[in-house]
Structures are given as C-alpha cells and as structure tokens.
Amino acid sequence: MSVSSEWLLVAGILAFYVQDSARLAYFDDVVVSGGRTWRVAVEAATEMRGRFLWIPSPLLPVRTTLHASWLAPVDGAVADTADDLRAFARQLWPVRAGCVVAGLIVLLAVPYLLLTGAPPTWLLGGLLAWLAVTLAMLAWLAVRSPQLGLTRRRLATLAAECLLCPPYAVNLYRKLCDQRGFHGDPVAFAADNLPPLQRQRLLDAIERRIALFAQSSDEQKLLRLQQAHVRIRGTLDAAITPET
Numbered sequence: 001m002s003v004s005s006e007w008l009l010v011a012g013i014l015a016f017y018v019q020d021s022a023r024l025a026y027f028d029d030v031v032v033s034g035g036r037t038w039r040v041a042v043e044a045a046t047e048m049r050g051r052f053l054w055i056p057s058p059l060l061p062v063r064t065t066l067h068a069s070w071l072a073p074v075d076g077a078v079a080d081t082a083d084d085l086r087a088f089a090r091q092l093w094p095v096r097a098g099c100v101v102a103g104l105i106v107l108l109a110v111p112y113l114l115l116t117g118a119p120p121t122w123l124l125g126g127l128l129a130w131l132a133v134t135l136a137m138l139a140w141l142a143v144r145s146p147q148l149g150l151t152r153r154r155l156a157t158l159a160a161e162c163l164l165c166p167p168y169a170v171n172l173y174r175k176l177c178d179q180r181g182f183h184g185d186p187v188a189f190a191a192d193n194l195p196p197l198q199r200q201r202l203l204d205a206i207e208r209r210i211a212l213f214a215q216s217s218d219e220q221k222l223l224r225l226q227q228a229h230v231r232i233r234g235t236l237d238a239a240i241t242p243e244t
Contacts, residue, residue, distance in 0.1 A: 068182035079184030
C-alpha cells in the first residue's frame with residue numbers, strides 16, 4: 001500500500017520537531033525543569049558513543065528546562081534559585097506564548113489541513129500565520145537581546161533556524177533555555193527544592209552514572225568522580241536525613 005505525499009509531509013513535520021527537541025547529553029548532564037514545582041533528574045538514558053540521548057516531552061515545548069553538570073566545579077558566587085528561574089520564564093512570556101501558537105499552527109492546524117485536503121488558500125493562510133508569529137517572536141528578541149545576553153550572531157542563527165524550518169520555531173523557548181543554562185550547583189538546588197523521595201532518586205541516578213564510568217583508566221577522571229560523589233552524597237544526605 002502506497003503512502004500519500006500528505007502523510008509523508010505530516011510525518012516530516014513531526015520528525016523535524018522531535019529531532020530539534022532531542023539532545024545528546026554528556027554523562028554528567030542533569031536537567032532542571034519545572035515551573036510551580038521543580039524537578040532535577042538525570043533524564044538521558046540511551047547511550048550513543050559516549051553521549052546520552054534525551055528527548056523531552058513533545059507536549060511541553062514551553063516548560064523551563066535547563067541543563068547543568070553535577071561534576072563541574074561549583075561557583076559559589078552565582079547560584080540560581082527557584083525565584084530566579086521563575087523570573088526568567090516570566091521575562092520570556094511573549095516567546096512562550098508565541099511557541100504555543102506556532103505549535104498549534106505547525107503541529108496541529110497544518111497537518112489537519114494537509115490530511116483533509118483543504119484548499120491551498122487555507123494552507124497558505126496557516127503558513128502566513130506561522131510566519132507572522134515567528135517574526136513577532138524574533139523581533140521581540142532583537143529588541144531585548146542585550147538584556148538576554150544574545151549576540152547578533154546567535155540571534156541570526158535562531159532566526160535562520162526558525163524561518164527556514166517551521167517546526168523549529170516551536171522549540172524557540174527551549175533554545176533560549178539552552179542558551180542560558182543553569183547557574184550554580186544543581187545538586188544544592190535539588191536539596192533545597194525537591195522532596196526526599198526525588199532527592200533519593202537523583203542520588204541513585206548519579207551513582208549509577210558514576211559506576212558506569214568508574215572503570216576508567218584515567219586517574220584524574222577517577223579522582224574527580226570520587227570527589228564529586230562525596231560532595232553530592234553529602235549534600236543530598238544532609239537534606240534527606242532530617243526529614244526521614
């Protein structure tokens with residue numbers, strides 16, 4: 001049975017969206033995500049040549065999701081709090097709203113029009129609506145690029161990605177989260193904001209990741225892993241013990 005070109009186009013749209021969402025994380029990657037409540041977890045599980053594949057939920061393109069390292073040295077002068085992350089999300093609310101609208105157009109309306117054989121003028125209208133939303137988001141970013149720490153080169157890259165491939169525009173907030181990253185120690189953030197069960201799960205996940213690389217012949221790497229393990233266990237155990 002042959003597959004119609006419309007179905008192939010819809011599959012391509014969804015595939016580009018998921019592909020752009022996916023991340024190849026390093027072994028020490030931890031994800032800080034949430035909004036009203038927060039989650040800190042080792043999300044990537046599928047190993048691919050020393051990196052770990054992670055695909056965030058396709059249904060949550062405007063969820064604040066920041067990557068950090070549990071192994072990297074901690075800079076005590078700069079440390080994100082839950083209020084800092086909420087302020088970042090509030091600051092970018094126009095982009096978040098635009099991503100939702102772009103998602104409704106590109107991932108729902110356009111596939112529906114393709115599969116139902118809608119008139120070409122309707123498809124053109126959908127694409128023009130996506131273009132208007134995308135240009136509005138990019139214009140807002142251009143005006144506020146100094147406050148957001150966006151260079152002209154980075155802004156041009158984001159614009160090219162979003163304008164050349166419509167599904168990529170839905171991930172614009174995710175791209176800005178990647179640009180910002182998490183400042184400070186994600187383990188200490190977890191100790192302050194997660195309930196005991198989630199802290200224990202985070203500790204178990206990090207210990208499994210450490211065990212995975214504990215057979216390395218690099219003595220410096222092993223020393224760093226041991227030091228990180230002691231620091232992480234001490235931080236999370238101190239947070240878990242008083243409440244158990």
